[in-house]
Amino acid sequence: MICEYMEYVYIKNVKIAKTAALAPMADVADGAFRTVAKKYGAAYTVGEMVSAKGLVYGDKKTAALLKTADFESGFERPRAVQLFGSEPEFMAKAAVIAAGERPDIIDVNAGCPVAKVVKTGAGSALLKPENAKLFGGIINAVVSAVDIPVTVKIRSGWDENSINAVETAKIAEYYGALAVAVHGRTKRQAYSGTADWGVIAAVKKAVNIPVIGNGDVDGAEKCVQMYERTGCDLVMVGRAARGRPWIFRDIARYVETGEPPSALDLTEILAVMREHIELIVRDKGESAGMREARKQAAWYLKGIRNAAGYREKCARLVSLKDFYELAGRILADAGS
Ligand SMILES: Cc1cc2nc3c(=O)[nH]c(=O)nc-3n(C[C@H](O)[C@H](O)[C@H](O)COP(=O)(O)O)c2cc1C
Incomplete structure (x- = not known):
């Protein structure tokens, strides 16, 4: 029964429709992308990961990543900013700076597999069993530093021999995280293979905080399957939203009414693409904006x-x- 999902999940006092949220994507889900995702139905957005050290050392480009898209109107709400780092003190200081931008939630990145992040001990390095204490220390430090909800985004584990999402999620809960997002792949898998939704279901059974399911949701039916198969409290969509921000509207409509999505025609696709690219240029200027727009535009053209x-x-x-x-x-x- 599809309508049963038209509910809300609460992360402390933050109310989020149980449709689909936009996953954090560095160098992709910037303010312009989040604006179109939100306009086309994203229930919640998480910003690009932000370096805790960069923030604490006053790097301006890093700080700019914290900005709410369309701050004045409060349009991008509820929304989270995400921090990455490997030292509790820096993470705590960064959280205080980030809270100054008034996000609804601060999320801790414990899943990024990129070498330059992992080698500093941040991102998915925090999933290594030997780093469990450090991971707990980071969550504890961030939770103690701010009075808005803190969440964490993890993977199923470091590699196939150390699937520990349940343990990691329990540590996060113990130290005060108020939700956990689980991407059902290991660090070693990066983005290959398929996400293991069984891990998400196992985490859901093991903790009492909301669990956000993530990995391979690419449409409305898949989203409902994720809810049904894992019991998760919210679904998060990343890659499938690139060049297709209306996926969130499709999902919301399907969840609310059971109405299957109908494909956009070319004119409609180009209209959203134009809206998105104009926002990028508004935010970044024409020169830098169009460099960014190249990849975003190409995603919209997939399949035509x-x-x-x-x-x-x-x-x-x-x-x-x-x-x-x-x-x-x-x-x-196209003769349109
Ligand atoms: C280009 C790109 C950038 C990403 N950046 C981040 C990030 O900054 N923080 C994070 O927690 N996850 C990041 N991720 C992971 C996604 O949030 C998500 O967990 C992953 O893509 C799986 O979900 P999907 O199958 O819906 O794409 C990134 C993924 C991609 C493809």
Whole structure:
């Protein structure tokens, strides 16, 4: 019975519709992306991971990552900022700085598999069994430093021989984390293979805080399957939202009414893409913005006729005018 999911999960006092949330994605889910994700139905957003050290040392680019998209209107709410680091003191200080930007939630990254993060002892390095004490210390330090809810995002474990999401989630709960997001892959898997939803179900059984299920949800039906198979309290979508932010609207509608999603036509796709790219340029200026827009634009074109040729053109976009011309060409080619 689909409608039973049209409920809310509470992370302390933060109320989130049980549809789907946008996963944190460094270099992808910036303010512009989060704005379109939110506009097209994301129940909750998590910002790009932010270096605790960078924040504490006053790095301006790092601090800029904490900004709420559309702060004045409170549009991007509820929302979390995510911190990564390996030292409890830095994480605590960074949390205080981050709280100054008034997010609803601070999330701790214990899942990033990227070498430059892991080698500093942060991200998924915190999942190594020998780092359990440090992991607990970090959660404890962040929870003690701020008075907004603290959550954590983990993976199933470091590798196939150390699947420890249940233990990790219990430690997080013990030290005061108020929700745990579980990506059902190990660090070693990075993004390969398929996510093990059994791990998410096991975590759900083991803790009393909300569990956010994550991994491989790429549409409305898959989202409902994630809720049903894992018992999770909220579903989080990452990669499938790239070039398809309306996935959240599809999910919300399906969860609310059981109505299956209908595909957007080319004109509608290009309209969302234009909206997104104009926001990137508004936030980052035309030069840097269009560099960022290249990859975002290419994602929107996935699956359309002649996509490969258009994607090559995306890689050369330097101005908004280039983009408008490309969009016009795509429509003209399609005879729209
Ligand atoms: C480009 C990219 C950047 C990511 N950046 C982050 C990040 O900053 N913090 C984080 O916790 N997870 C990050 N992730 C992991 C996602 O949040 C998510 O856990 C993962 O993609 C699995 O979900 P999906 O199958 O819905 O994509 C990133 C993933 C991708 C593909």
